[in-house]
Amino acid sequence: MIQSTHNQKLKEIRKLLRQRDGRFVAEGEDLLAAADVAGWPAIERLVAGVDIEPDVLARVSGLASGTRALAVYEERWAEVPSGPLCVALWGVHDPGNVGTVLRGALAFGAASVAIGPDTADPYGPKAVRASMGAIFSVPLVRVQSVDELPGERLALVAHAGQPLRGRTEATIVVGAERTGLPDDVVKACDRIVHIPIASESLNAAMAATIALYELTRP
């Protein structure tokens, strides 16, 4: 059992929590269970009281409240974004939003999530946590251009274009909460759509999830 934070494995995990190298850290029994269910093997797995002293694990943890279990996984990236339903994130800087979109994508059966330029790393600790395990179930793809996206490309823009309605094979393209989508990205899309709201704006992850709900609503 690991009894000191000077342990070499722990040094590597601390480093991974800051800067990654194709591997990432997930914390908490729920996330580890989600990985198991998805058949995603851990490279390293540390359970408090079994593999490591609980207080030593707590000091390595990226969570304020500490953690009871932690594991290291290999990142997985698909080659191309698959349909019939895809979400593409463009300039979404907030890792919590990225993770929340993954959770919404899993809930409403998106086939993949495309990570466009200038978007928070979905395998970063905050995004992984916000995904509530969806990170292990929704295929992720890096994209550079709208041309790579499957189906009709729908630029989601607050109060612009048409209200989003009905079922279609599409990619919902979502931008940053404040600045929205870059003009050239909007132009490259097939259509501009919005979620009809009475207020100024919705959170980006919320708008994306409602769009997924609308597109899959039976």
Next chain:
Amino acid sequence: MIQSTHNQKLKEIRKLLRQRDGRFVAEGEDLLAAADVAGWPAIERLVAGVDIEPDVLARVSGLASGTRALAVYEERWAEVPSGPLCVALWGVHDPGNVGTVLRGALAFGAASVAIGPDTADPYGPKAVRASMGAIFSVPLVRVQSVDELPGERLALVAHAGQPLRGRTEATIVVGAERTGLPDDVVKACDRIVHIPIASESLNAAMAATIALYELTRP
């Protein structure tokens, strides 16, 4: 101009950020602008460089990144929860979720948000921030019993009851993310509904907002 953190006003604001007394603090120019638009007068307003040295304000701020403006307001509580559309929160501990529900309530035109037992304070700093200014526009009411809620009472429970469909005059009753609604609250409701999802669960605020979207979808 205030030049020291020992200033009496700042002492009061720091205290209010921890424990309130019928007043609350909002930080950031966007939140203050939302209060102005809603016609909600500030008891105290501090703008960096105008009323207070920027670095002194930054040290008082509850935000890690500091703030450019901060104001103190009186809480407002309505007497009874109004319809035709209301959201009631029961045991929602996370203040970020409470604020996010307020934002969703404003976006989809809920007439009020009812704060049930064991729910995070909507006027706490994290909830105020997550509301993105909706705190100043959506009437809030404290409730103790489901009987107080307007319209048909719909208990939102993951994977239980009927899929939520169509427009109705209702209160959506939302519980904690993990534990859900207490049994007696579910029993006191008129109907159990869910948002159809492929995964285990949605974030409580997300589920509530999608429910509002469904109930107001034109």
